[in-house]
Amino acid sequence: MSETPTLTLYDQLGGEAAVNAAVDIFYRKVLSDHRINRFFDNTDMEQQAAKQKAFLTMAFGGPNNYNGTDMRNAHARLVKMGLDNSHFDAVMEHLSGTLQELNVPQELIAQVAAIAESTRSDVLGK
Amino acid sequence: MKKISLGDQVSFCYEGETVLDALLRDNIDIPNSCKQGACQSCMVRSLDVEPPVAAQSGLKDVLRKQKHFLACLCYPEQDMAITLSQQPEFFTEGTVMEKRPLNQETLLLTVECKEPLDFYAGQFVNLKRVDGLMRSYSIANSRLHDKKLTFHIRRLAGGRFSEWVHQELLVGDKIAVSDPQGLCYYLPTRFEQNMLLIGTGSGLAPLAGIITEALQQGHTGDIHLFHGSREMDGLYWIEEMLELERQYPNFHYTPCVSRGDSPEGVAVGRANDIALSRLPDLKGWRVFLCGHPEMVNETKRQAYLNGASLKDIYADAFHVASTSLD
Ligand SMILES: Cc1cc2nc3c(=O)[nH]c(=O)nc-3n(C[C@H](O)[C@H](O)[C@H](O)COP(=O)(O)OP(=O)(O)OC[C@H]3O[C@@H](n4cnc5c(N)ncnc54)[C@H](O)[C@@H]3O)c2cc1C
Ligand code: HEM
Numbered sequence: 011m012s013e014t015p016t017l018t019l020y021d022q023l024g025g026e027a028a029v030n031a032a033v034d035i036f037y038r039k040v041l042s043d044h045r046i047n048r049f050f051d052n053t054d055m056e057q058q059a060a061k062q063k064a065f066l067t068m069a070f071g072g073p074n075n076y077n078g079t080d081m082r083n084a085h086a087r088l089v090k091m092g093l094d095n096s097h098f099d100a101v102m103e104h105l106s107g108t109l110q111e112l113n114v115p116q117e118l119i120a121q122v123a124a125i126a127e128s129t130r131s132d133v134l135g136k
Numbered sequence: 137m138k139k140i141s142l143g144d145q146v147s148f149c150y151e152g153e154t155v156l157d158a159l160l161r162d163n164i165d166i167p168n169s170c171k172q173g174a175c176q177s178c179m180v181r182s183l184d185v186e187p188p189v190a191a192q193s194g195l196k197d198v199l200r201k202q203k204h205f206l207a208c209l210c211y212p213e214q215d216m217a218i219t220l221s222q223q224p225e226f227f228t229e230g231t232v233m234e235k236r237p238l239n240q241e242t243l244l245l246t247v248e249c250k251e252p253l254d255f256y257a258g259q260f261v262n263l264k265r266v267d268g269l270m271r272s273y274s275i276a277n278s279r280l281h282d283k284k285l286t287f288h289i290r291r292l293a294g295g296r297f298s299e300w301v302h303q304e305l306l307v308g309d310k311i312a313v314s315d316p317q318g319l320c321y322y323l324p325t326r327f328e329q330n331m332l333l334i335g336t337g338s339g340l341a342p343l344a345g346i347i348t349e350a351l352q353q354g355h356t357g358d359i360h361l362f363h364g365s366r367e368m369d370g371l372y373w374i375e376e377m378l379e380l381e382r383q384y385p386n387f388h389y390t391p392c393v394s395r396g397d398s399p400e401g402v403a404v405g406r407a408n409d410i411a412l413s414r415l416p417d418l419k420g421w422r423v424f425l426c427g428h429p430e431m432v433n434e435t436k437r438q439a440y441l442n443g444a445s446l447k448d449i450y451a452d453a454f455h456v457a458s459t460s461l462d
């Protein structure tokens with residue numbers, strides 16, 4: 011049990027509803043970005059969107075079951091395709107851009123960015 | 137390798153195989169058609185473990201809770217005991233009322249059902265022949281007719297069901313009609329929302345049902361239909377659609393051919409390319425895509441990039457055993 015009476019980051023952002031609103035914007039940014047969209051060339055859009063939702067829920071500090079090994083495994087295929095720091099930076103850019111578009115306060119955006127940033131070495135398989 | 141028990145029979149499901157693959161290899165007679173999770177004809181039920189979530193996609197909540205799943209989507213995570221017969225698909229008896237050519241390769245089939253069908257415009261049913269052969273076909277009419285259903289059936293060379301419908305099925309013959317299915321349908325809400333509908337070949341069928349329904353319901357937003365085929369003779373219902381356009385100022389129709397000559401009024405190019413270049417901003421639109429699976433997938437992505445929300449994009453890919461459908 012948590013003893014802190016304060017709202018979690020996830021709750022402050024607005025929980026699942028916020029994630030849903032963000033997925034639409036975020037995924038569109040990613041797919042439109044020629045630097046990284048080749049990694050998302052999967053024909054099943056719903057499935058991909060579901061994975062982006064998993065990504066955002068995690069970055070928003072929401073409930074998720076991913077650990078470092080899962081992150082490595084989920085992206086191992088992409089590392090083989092050449093996933094590197096520049097691609098990671100592009101995703102970080104879209105993450106902040108999405109939250110700005112949704113008028114999320116800057117200090118919450120910084121917290122989200124910090125969570126995403128903490129996965130860098132696992133995502134890049136370093 | 138996982139063990140799949142069905143009654144006292146055990147099949148083995150190897151890495152990368154679906155439950156359907158395993159059962160068919162053992163010559164177990166299980167209905168199936170699309171092998172893509174679209175037609176739901178291969179639905180079975182787990183008697184023990186929870187089926188993988190991915191194998192339940194598209195199923196209604198009640199069915200999921202009862203551990204029903206689609207055998208063609210199920211890569212088992214553990215041994216499973218399953219049953220075929222728990223929730224037999226409900227069929228009503230249909231009688232063929234009319235067969236009329238729409239063009240060289242497509243016919244309009246009218247079937248009168250014994251029971252009225254509770255469907256949404258755009259849904260499909262599975263039609264089943266006496267020997268059990270079954271295929272999915274979209275309902276081409278609105279809900280005004282809930283007993284008399286029309287279908288656009290395209291003949292595929294060597295296609296078992298479609299060739300049979302074209303050549304052997306007679307007016308007066310019986311054919312079984314399943315409960316309506318599918319998530320690509322028109323809900324009579326948000327009448328002011330603009331709608332884009334793109335169909336290739338017999339993909340016009342569900343779109344025609346949706347358009348008729350929407351216009352009858354008093355939809356006020358703009359409704360844009362793009363119907364595409366390779367050549368002129370693959371199009372049909374041009375006159376009917378033009379007539380509808382004259383009748384309803386908010387309905388706009390663009391026939392498209394990707395090859396060969398086209399008369400005036402027919403756009404040259406693929407229907408999806410033409411539609412998306414003419415309608416670059418789809419923010420807030422409702423989008424319907426039916427027909428060739430590649431067209432459907434490609435356009436889903438493009439419509440989304442043009443601003444449509446994923447929840448507003450409805451699609452039915454007409455999967456067939458081979459890729460010969462347009
Ligand atoms: C949701 C949904 C809705 C649909 N709605 C419609 C509709 O409204 N109208 C419509 O016309 N269709 C529709 N379809 C497609 C329809 O269900 C059938 O798939 C289609 O009619 C072909 O069935 P068939 O039995 O004639 O062909 P099949 O016998 O299944 O064969 C399909 C194709 O594969 C080829 N083929 C078969 N066996 C082999 C083999 N061993 N090797 C190589 N090639 C082979 C055949 O020549 C044929 O071209 C829909 C499909 C879905 C999933
Ligand atoms: C910023 C840190 C990142 C986090 C926290 C993250 C998180 C996730 C999560 C949770 C999943 C779902 C895994 C699953 O359930 O299968 C996923 C999948 C995916 N991620 Fe990331 N991700 C990050 C960065 C990236 C980057 C930089 C790219 C590529 C440019 C990328 C591309 C993908 C793709 C393509 C998938 C789907 C993989 C598949 O097809 O199975 N991710 N990610």
Ligand code: FES
Pocket residue numbers: 167168169170171172173174175176177178179206207208209
């Ligand atoms: S065969 Fe499994 S859903 Fe069509």
